[in-house]
Amino acid sequence: MSTAQLVVQYLPYLRRYARALTGSQQAGDAYVAATLEALVSEPETIDRQGNIKVDLFRVFTRIWNSLSVNGRAEGVERDLPAEARLGQITPLPRQAFLLSSLEGFSEEESARVLAVPVDEVRSLVEEAGRELAADIVTDIMIIEDEPLIAMDLEALVEGLGHNVTGVARTRDEALALAGSKRPGLILADIQLADGSSGLDAVNDLLDTFQVPVIFITAYPERFLTGERPEPAFLIAKPFQPANVSAVISQALFFQQSAHRSRPQRASA
Secondary structure, eight states: OOHHHHHHTTHHHHHHHHHHHHSSHHHHHHHHHHHHHHHHHOGGGSOTTSOHHHHHHHHHHHHHHTSGGGGSSOOSOOSSHHHHHHHTSOHHHHHHHHHHHTTOOOHHHHHHHHTSOHHHHHHHHHHHHHHHHTTSOOEEEEEOSOHHHHHHHHHHHHHTTOEEEEEESSHHHHHHHHHHSOOSEEEEOSBOTTSOBHHHHHHHHTTTOOOOEEEEESOHHHHHHSOOOSSEEEEESSOOHHHHHHHHHHHHHHHHHHHHHSOOOOOO
Protein backbone atom coordinates (compact mmCIF):
# COMPACT_ATOMS: atom_id res chain seq x y z
CA MET A 1 0.00 0.00 0.00
CA SER A 2 1.38 3.42 -0.98
CA THR A 3 1.84 6.29 1.48
CA ALA A 4 -1.04 8.11 -0.22
CA GLN A 5 -3.33 5.14 0.34
CA LEU A 6 -2.30 4.92 3.98
CA VAL A 7 -3.09 8.61 4.48
CA VAL A 8 -6.42 8.65 2.62
CA GLN A 9 -8.16 6.47 5.19
CA TYR A 10 -7.61 9.15 7.83
CA LEU A 11 -8.65 12.18 5.77
CA PRO A 12 -12.30 12.17 6.96
CA TYR A 13 -11.03 12.45 10.54
CA LEU A 14 -8.63 15.25 9.64
CA ARG A 15 -11.41 17.13 7.81
CA ARG A 16 -13.66 16.81 10.86
CA TYR A 17 -10.92 18.10 13.15
CA ALA A 18 -10.02 20.92 10.75
CA ARG A 19 -13.64 22.01 10.55
CA ALA A 20 -13.96 22.12 14.35
CA LEU A 21 -10.67 23.98 14.70
CA THR A 22 -11.27 26.61 11.99
CA GLY A 23 -15.03 27.02 12.25
CA SER A 24 -16.02 26.11 8.71
CA GLN A 25 -15.55 23.19 6.34
CA GLN A 26 -14.22 25.45 3.59
CA ALA A 27 -11.50 26.91 5.78
CA GLY A 28 -10.70 23.51 7.26
CA ASP A 29 -10.38 21.89 3.85
CA ALA A 30 -7.92 24.60 2.77
CA TYR A 31 -5.60 23.53 5.60
CA VAL A 32 -6.13 19.86 4.77
CA ALA A 33 -5.16 20.59 1.16
CA ALA A 34 -2.02 22.41 2.35
CA THR A 35 -1.21 19.38 4.52
CA LEU A 36 -1.48 17.03 1.54
CA GLU A 37 0.75 19.33 -0.53
CA ALA A 38 3.34 19.23 2.24
CA LEU A 39 3.20 15.42 2.29
CA VAL A 40 3.77 15.28 -1.45
CA SER A 41 6.97 17.31 -1.10
CA GLU A 42 8.01 15.68 2.19
CA PRO A 43 6.74 12.06 2.13
CA GLU A 44 9.31 11.10 4.75
CA THR A 45 7.23 12.90 7.41
CA ILE A 46 4.92 9.87 7.42
CA ASP A 47 6.38 6.84 9.17
CA ARG A 48 4.84 3.93 7.29
CA GLN A 49 5.60 1.60 10.20
CA GLY A 50 4.32 4.01 12.85
CA ASN A 51 1.06 5.79 13.69
CA ILE A 52 -0.08 7.23 10.35
CA LYS A 53 -2.92 9.23 11.87
CA VAL A 54 -0.67 10.90 14.43
CA ASP A 55 1.88 11.78 11.73
CA LEU A 56 -0.85 13.22 9.49
CA PHE A 57 -2.28 15.37 12.28
CA ARG A 58 1.21 16.46 13.25
CA VAL A 59 1.91 17.81 9.74
CA PHE A 60 -1.46 19.58 9.76
CA THR A 61 -0.67 21.11 13.16
CA ARG A 62 2.72 22.34 12.02
CA ILE A 63 1.05 24.20 9.14
CA TRP A 64 -1.78 25.54 11.29
CA ASN A 65 0.53 26.86 13.99
CA SER A 66 2.93 28.41 11.48
CA LEU A 67 0.40 31.16 10.64
CA SER A 68 0.29 34.06 13.06
CA VAL A 69 -3.47 34.58 12.54
CA ASN A 70 -4.01 31.22 14.25
CA GLY A 71 -2.04 32.32 17.30
CA ARG A 72 -4.98 34.14 18.83
CA ALA A 73 -8.51 33.20 19.75
CA GLU A 74 -11.10 33.33 16.98
CA GLY A 75 -9.42 34.04 13.67
CA VAL A 76 -12.45 33.20 11.49
CA GLU A 77 -16.22 33.50 11.54
CA ARG A 78 -17.84 30.37 12.93
CA ASP A 79 -20.74 28.59 11.26
CA LEU A 80 -22.57 27.48 14.42
CA PRO A 81 -23.13 29.20 17.80
CA ALA A 82 -21.62 26.22 19.62
CA GLU A 83 -18.50 26.47 17.47
CA ALA A 84 -18.20 30.13 18.39
CA ARG A 85 -17.53 29.06 21.96
CA LEU A 86 -14.68 26.88 20.76
CA GLY A 87 -13.26 29.85 18.89
CA GLN A 88 -12.94 31.80 22.13
CA ILE A 89 -10.59 29.19 23.61
CA THR A 90 -6.96 30.13 23.14
CA PRO A 91 -5.36 28.11 20.31
CA LEU A 92 -3.22 25.45 22.00
CA PRO A 93 -5.84 24.53 24.63
CA ARG A 94 -8.44 24.38 21.85
CA GLN A 95 -6.27 21.98 19.87
CA ALA A 96 -5.57 19.80 22.90
CA PHE A 97 -9.26 19.69 23.79
CA LEU A 98 -10.33 18.68 20.28
CA LEU A 99 -7.58 16.09 19.86
CA SER A 100 -8.72 14.46 23.09
CA SER A 101 -12.50 14.88 23.04
CA LEU A 102 -13.29 14.84 19.32
CA GLU A 103 -10.57 12.60 17.89
CA GLY A 104 -9.94 10.36 20.88
CA PHE A 105 -6.16 10.71 20.90
CA SER A 106 -4.38 9.62 24.07
CA GLU A 107 -2.31 12.18 26.00
CA GLU A 108 0.85 10.68 24.52
CA GLU A 109 -0.52 10.89 20.97
CA SER A 110 -1.74 14.46 21.48
CA ALA A 111 1.70 15.38 22.80
CA ARG A 112 3.27 14.06 19.60
CA VAL A 113 0.77 15.91 17.42
CA LEU A 114 1.35 19.20 19.25
CA ALA A 115 5.08 18.60 19.79
CA VAL A 116 4.82 19.34 23.52
CA PRO A 117 5.46 17.26 26.68
CA VAL A 118 2.67 15.02 27.95
CA ASP A 119 2.24 17.02 31.15
CA GLU A 120 1.70 20.15 29.06
CA VAL A 121 -1.12 18.39 27.20
CA ARG A 122 -2.82 17.78 30.55
CA SER A 123 -2.44 21.45 31.47
CA LEU A 124 -3.79 22.56 28.09
CA VAL A 125 -6.85 20.33 28.38
CA GLU A 126 -7.50 21.64 31.89
CA GLU A 127 -7.19 25.21 30.64
CA ALA A 128 -9.64 24.48 27.82
CA GLY A 129 -12.03 23.05 30.39
CA ARG A 130 -11.86 26.20 32.47
CA GLU A 131 -12.35 28.45 29.45
CA LEU A 132 -15.31 26.40 28.23
CA ALA A 133 -16.80 26.23 31.71
CA ALA A 134 -16.92 30.01 31.86
CA ASP A 135 -19.46 29.89 29.02
CA ILE A 136 -21.35 26.72 29.95
CA VAL A 137 -21.47 26.84 33.74
CA THR A 138 -24.02 24.40 35.15
CA ASP A 139 -25.18 22.62 38.30
CA ILE A 140 -23.60 19.20 38.77
CA MET A 141 -24.85 16.40 41.02
CA ILE A 142 -22.38 13.84 42.39
CA ILE A 143 -23.47 10.27 43.19
CA GLU A 144 -20.53 8.75 45.09
CA ASP A 145 -20.37 6.74 48.30
CA GLU A 146 -16.65 7.19 49.09
CA PRO A 147 -16.24 10.51 51.00
CA LEU A 148 -12.66 11.25 49.89
CA ILE A 149 -13.46 10.66 46.21
CA ALA A 150 -16.63 12.75 46.56
CA MET A 151 -14.58 15.59 48.06
CA ASP A 152 -12.02 15.38 45.24
CA LEU A 153 -14.78 15.48 42.61
CA GLU A 154 -16.49 18.38 44.35
CA ALA A 155 -13.27 20.41 44.42
CA LEU A 156 -12.58 19.57 40.77
CA VAL A 157 -16.08 20.59 39.65
CA GLU A 158 -15.98 23.85 41.57
CA GLY A 159 -12.47 24.53 40.23
CA LEU A 160 -13.94 24.46 36.74
CA GLY A 161 -16.48 27.08 37.78
CA HIS A 162 -19.51 24.80 38.10
CA ASN A 163 -21.82 24.48 41.10
CA VAL A 164 -22.27 21.22 43.03
CA THR A 165 -25.93 20.67 43.95
CA GLY A 166 -24.97 17.99 46.46
CA VAL A 167 -23.51 14.52 46.99
CA ALA A 168 -25.70 11.41 47.14
CA ARG A 169 -24.40 8.09 48.55
CA THR A 170 -27.33 5.87 47.54
CA ARG A 171 -29.99 5.53 44.87
CA ASP A 172 -32.69 6.95 47.16
CA GLU A 173 -30.51 9.93 48.13
CA ALA A 174 -29.86 10.64 44.45
CA LEU A 175 -33.58 10.69 43.65
CA ALA A 176 -34.29 12.99 46.60
CA LEU A 177 -31.42 15.33 45.72
CA ALA A 178 -32.49 15.66 42.08
CA GLY A 179 -36.02 16.33 43.26
CA SER A 180 -34.89 19.38 45.21
CA LYS A 181 -32.67 20.80 42.45
CA ARG A 182 -32.39 19.44 38.93
CA PRO A 183 -28.73 19.22 37.73
CA GLY A 184 -27.31 20.02 34.33
CA LEU A 185 -24.87 17.08 34.52
CA ILE A 186 -24.46 14.00 36.73
CA LEU A 187 -21.22 12.41 37.94
CA ALA A 188 -22.06 8.92 39.19
CA ASP A 189 -20.41 5.86 40.66
CA ILE A 190 -22.00 2.51 39.77
CA GLN A 191 -21.58 0.58 43.05
CA LEU A 192 -23.15 2.59 45.88
CA ALA A 193 -22.97 2.41 49.68
CA ASP A 194 -26.11 0.36 50.40
CA GLY A 195 -25.54 -2.03 47.51
CA SER A 196 -27.80 -0.03 45.21
CA SER A 197 -26.82 0.77 41.65
CA GLY A 198 -25.76 4.14 40.30
CA LEU A 199 -26.91 2.94 36.89
CA ASP A 200 -30.41 2.34 38.23
CA ALA A 201 -30.40 5.70 40.00
CA VAL A 202 -29.41 7.52 36.82
CA ASN A 203 -31.94 5.66 34.70
CA ASP A 204 -34.66 6.62 37.21
CA LEU A 205 -33.60 10.26 37.03
CA LEU A 206 -33.49 10.31 33.24
CA ASP A 207 -37.09 9.13 33.11
CA THR A 208 -38.06 12.67 34.13
CA PHE A 209 -35.34 14.87 32.57
CA GLN A 210 -32.39 14.55 30.17
CA VAL A 211 -28.83 15.51 31.05
CA PRO A 212 -25.41 14.09 30.16
CA VAL A 213 -24.00 11.55 32.62
CA ILE A 214 -20.40 10.64 33.44
CA PHE A 215 -19.88 7.35 35.25
CA ILE A 216 -16.68 7.20 37.32
CA THR A 217 -16.32 3.64 38.51
CA ALA A 218 -13.98 0.84 39.49
CA TYR A 219 -16.42 -1.55 37.80
CA PRO A 220 -16.53 -0.47 34.14
CA GLU A 221 -17.77 -3.92 33.09
CA ARG A 222 -21.08 -3.19 34.83
CA PHE A 223 -21.56 -0.17 32.61
CA LEU A 224 -20.98 -2.30 29.54
CA THR A 225 -23.43 -5.01 30.58
CA GLY A 226 -26.15 -2.95 32.26
CA GLU A 227 -28.89 -0.77 30.82
CA ARG A 228 -26.92 2.26 29.76
CA PRO A 229 -28.38 5.77 29.63
CA GLU A 230 -27.50 8.12 26.80
CA PRO A 231 -25.67 10.41 26.53
CA ALA A 232 -23.21 8.82 28.97
CA PHE A 233 -19.44 8.76 29.37
CA LEU A 234 -17.27 6.31 31.28
CA ILE A 235 -14.12 6.96 33.33
CA ALA A 236 -12.42 4.13 35.20
CA LYS A 237 -11.04 4.49 38.72
CA PRO A 238 -8.43 5.44 39.68
CA PHE A 239 -8.96 8.51 37.53
CA GLN A 240 -6.78 11.41 36.47
CA PRO A 241 -8.31 14.80 37.42
CA ALA A 242 -7.36 16.21 34.00
CA ASN A 243 -9.30 13.42 32.32
CA VAL A 244 -12.41 14.11 34.40
CA SER A 245 -12.12 17.85 33.65
CA ALA A 246 -11.85 17.18 29.93
CA VAL A 247 -14.81 14.81 29.87
CA ILE A 248 -17.01 17.22 31.86
CA SER A 249 -16.28 19.99 29.37
CA GLN A 250 -16.69 17.60 26.45
CA ALA A 251 -20.05 16.33 27.71
CA LEU A 252 -21.44 19.81 28.31
CA PHE A 253 -20.06 21.28 25.10
CA PHE A 254 -21.34 18.58 22.79
CA GLN A 255 -24.65 18.41 24.65
CA GLN A 256 -25.20 22.10 23.96
CA SER A 257 -23.99 21.68 20.38
CA ALA A 258 -26.58 18.96 19.83
CA HIS A 259 -29.35 21.10 21.31
CA ARG A 260 -28.47 24.01 19.05
CA SER A 261 -27.96 22.09 15.82
CA ARG A 262 -30.92 19.69 15.71
CA PRO A 263 -34.59 20.00 16.58
CA GLN A 264 -35.93 18.45 19.74
CA ARG A 265 -37.68 15.13 19.26
CA ALA A 266 -41.32 15.03 20.20
CA SER A 267 -42.16 13.13 23.37
CA ALA A 268 -43.91 9.81 22.98
